[in-house]
Amino acid sequence: MTPRCGDLEWFFDGELAGRAAEAMRVHVGTCERCQRRLHGLLAERALLVEEAGARVDAIAEPAPRRAWRLAPVLLATALAIWLAWPR
Amino acid sequence: MIALRKREPPAVDLVAELRDAEPALLATARRLCADAAEARELVHDVIEHTLRQAEREEPGDLSAWLTAAMHACFVERCGARARRAAAAERGDAGPAPIPIERPGEEPAWSRISAADLRAAVDELDPPLRDVYVLHGFEHHSYDEIAARLGLPRLTVGIRLGRARRRLRDILIRRVGRADGE
Numbered sequence: 001m002t003p004r005c006g007d008l009e010w011f012f013d014g015e016l017a018g019r020a021a022e023a024m025r026v027h028v029g030t031c032e033r034c035q036r037r038l039h040g041l042l043a044e045r046a047l048l049v050e051e052a053g054a055r056v057d058a059i060a061e062p063a064p065r066r067a068w069r070l071a072p073v074l075l076a077t078a079l080a081i082w083l084a085w086p087r
Numbered sequence: 088m089i090a091l092r093k094r095e096p097p098a099v100d101l102v103a104e105l106r107d108a109e110p111a112l113l114a115t116a117r118r119l120c121a122d123a124a125e126a127r128e129l130v131h132d133v134i135e136h137t138l139r140q141a142e143r144e145e146p147g148d149l150s151a152w153l154t155a156a157m158h159a160c161f162v163e164r165c166g167a168r169a170r171r172a173a174a175a176e177r178g179d180a181g182p183a184p185i186p187i188e189r190p191g192e193e194p195a196w197s198r199i200s201a202a203d204l205r206a207a208v209d210e211l212d213p214p215l216r217d218v219y220v221l222h223g224f225e226h227h228s229y230d231e232i233a234a235r236l237g238l239p240r241l242t243v244g245i246r247l248g249r250a251r252r253r254l255r256d257i258l259i260r261r262v263g264r265a266d267g268e
């Protein structure tokens with residue numbers, strides 16, 4: 001492990017800038033350990049993207065429930081119209 | 088006479104899924120690359136790599152495929168950088184490229200779901216969990232987390248590293264050995 005290996009997560013998280021980030025890219029090109037760890041970080045990121053997608057789906061989900069809450073009101077309105085309708 | 092095997096075009100579903108995945112791929116590429124133009128090139132390489140793979144084998148877990156492709160394409164670029172840097176320094180061709188591992192079967196981490204990750208995060212000690220949630224789920228920078236939690240920036244980086252190692256241990260315990268450290 002070289003001193004640069006310790007910076008991989010900082011690099012991946014966008015916390016290294018300019019020359020430090022470029023030096024890390026060069027280092028990744030020759031360090032098998034960092035290449036393996038980078039695979040793990042990319043996998044973690046993919047899971048976080050998936051998790052964020054699941055959260056968005058969960059937020060979008062409750063809409064049908066609101067419609068169900070309106071059902072008794074709509075039914076009562078329909079019944080009132082039917083009873084009041086002149087025959 | 089040798090019959091040329093006609094290449095099947097990629098399934099429409101795969102093309103549509105790749106289009107959907109493109110913004111997330113670009114966001115990841117922006118973390119890795121020096122500028123926006125290089126990030127776009129990397130995403131282009133990743134998509135091409137994935138489409139080529141789809142011609143050879145049945146699509147598996149697309150997320151795992153894309154992660155492997157992003158890794159392979161980025162490491163290839165880094166290798167080229169390292170060779171150029173060595174050549175410029177020593178006036179020779181530089182170190183030989185490291186062959187990139189292209190596993191035939193899906194890696195163990197592809198069996199981990201987003202729900203597994205969420206559950207594992209809940210098992211972290213609060214100081215590690217707070218930093219990880221702010222960074223991983225709420226997308227705050229180290230500086231923002233440092234300001235919010237009243238910690239030095241270095242401590243944020245250290246805690247995040249510890250949280251990741253702990254998460255890895257928890258997830259390995261659940262699904263078996265994962266690739267990548």
